[in-house]
Amino acid sequence: MTIEPPVPGEPRRPFGPRDPGDAWVVAPSGERYWGRFGAAGLLAYDPARGVLLQHRVAWSHHGDTWGLPGGARHEGESACDGALREAQEEAGVPDAAIRPRLLSILDLGYWTYTTLVGDVVTPFEPTISDPESRELAWVPADAVAARALHPGFADSWDRLRALLSVRPAVVVDVANVVGAVPDGWWRDRAAAATRLLGRMSGLVASGIPASALDLPEDVWFPEWTAVVEGEGRGAEEVSGIGMVRAAASGDDAIVAEAARIVAEGRVVTVVTSDRALATRATDAGADVRGARWLLDLF
Incomplete structure (x- = not known):
């Protein structure tokens, strides 16, 4: 590759058009x-x-x-x-x-x-x-x-x-978050769940502020898992978001998923406004945020 004649103190670059950022x-x-x-x-x-x-x-x-x-x-x-x-x-x-x-x-x-x-x-x-x-x-x-x-x-x-061992994960109680917004979700629960996952995909791409997870540095890209239950199990898969289709109790599936990730030594946040589920998730070692926490990130 041909190299530009060096400018004193400046990195050499190949011949050809520069990007405006190369300055x-x-x-x-x-x-x-x-x-x-x-x-x-x-x-x-x-x-x-x-x-x-x-x-x-x-x-x-x-x-x-x-x-x-x-x-x-x-x-x-x-x-x-x-x-x-x-x-x-x-x-x-x-x-x-x-x-x-x-x-x-x-x-x-x-x-x-x-x-x-x-x-x-x-x-x-x-x-x-x-x-x-x-x-x-x-x-x-x-x-x-x-x-x-x-x-x-x-x-x-x-x-x-020091952060190489920190791998945050977020487990979302989809039914609970969907139910927090009265937008007619009850008419088609699977479609409502799919819409929520679509909005979450933007956070997968952009990351979320470290302050939202009580972590240091600036922006984190946690691993996302959505737990769907009942009629919401028909939700469509969305790239970058893991999906757990609960065969029975959605709460049981959320607690099990959170406990599994905690056992890996990871920081886990469960998103739900259900108080009983929040207590179970906390007992499993996870942090808990309400539905509004997630909605405010969009």
Whole structure:
């Protein structure tokens, strides 16, 4: 690949049209940060192999250090999309190989850097696919700090590492949430459940504020499970949302699902305004939020 003649202090880029985001932002104090619309990187985590790190070439900004695949965001591009695109361009991360877990945002007011922590759901071998990488490697979490790390990544690593074991899940009592809005749901319970799942799919894509789950950092992508019962069992499947079609008691199915996930050592939130069910879910180790909590997220 042909490389542009280097501009002093600026990453080299291939010949061809630049994206408007490929530019420096200059801080009031004079420091420069790459990415007119901010930057984003991917912390891909595979429990069996560790964290995917990129050994940056010497001529890059903070060259010859180890960090995350990432770079400048495009105009109008979400941080999540930007991190995944950059990881694909720089490390050959395949489509759909990563499930987003959380976004950690460094906001300086005039520039942002967003780290997407994502779980590897389809194992892959990274490939050097642009000239900015000297080496790519899966590094066990315990060994990351021993590398010569990019300063920005070094500053955030301890905090992010502590979150690698946090995998939140939300279990939704669909019948209860649907019943909280008098929109005629009783005329077709399956259709009403499908409508709710469709609205929930937006949260699957965008994530929800950390404050909604009493978790640190900024945005989380919990695993969602919808429990449907009775006539609502005819609800349509929605991508990204697990479905439990309760054969008998929906409450029993919700408690069982919550207990199963809690047993995995995970943070579980059950969404229901049913007081008796809330007590049972709490006894199973889950946190409980009322139906309005979910509706206010839409």
